[in-house]
Amino acid sequence: QKEVEQNSGPLSVPEGAIASLNCTYSDRGSQSFFWYRQYSGKSPELIMFIYSNGDKEDGRFTAQLNKASQYVSLLIRDSQPSDSATYLCAVTNTGGFKTIFGAGTRLFVKA
């Protein structure tokens, strides 16, 4: 079992729709959870982080964390073509510093 698992996609949604990206992790003691966006040929950039169970909203983005189910998700509301990218889920290990990345989910937003 991979430490951080994501559906590779591609996930295709129409412009204006909600895109839902999911991630599961294996280390029950994981402390911090991140979503990075990576455009093709570019480096990852942080878009959201969440530490506690529940929802965290930032503009069009909402991160959801359920530690009991070892599950974290990212919702993108009013999806735009510019949101088309690979979204990487990242989890810090029990020690709190080593970060494990998922393989990423490719998102396409169709105009």
Added chain:
Amino acid sequence: GAGVSQSPSNKVTEKGKDVELRCDPISGHTALYWYRQSLGQGLEFLIYFQGNSAPDKSGLPSDRFSAERTGGSVSTLTIQRTQQEDSAVYLCASAPPGARRETQYFGPGTRLLVL
């Protein structure tokens, strides 16, 4: 302010040669990470430095890989006797101390091609 910088941006080498990749973190950032990303793949953790503590080398794939961080700032990743499977983008990231210490800022990467 200046972001994380990496050099060279591209490197083509022959199998068996040694290469050095450089990372300049954001000033004041105490944590520094190296990752490898093969084409179409996720990020593979290689090594992590935090201040003056011993580095976490658990991700280095073989003893051909080593990394140093001098003076708590610049870091060099060295790959000895390169192999074709070492071809990838090598990404460096740094993180600030304190409450946001896990928030990593990535450099543009070094694209390594081993012929």
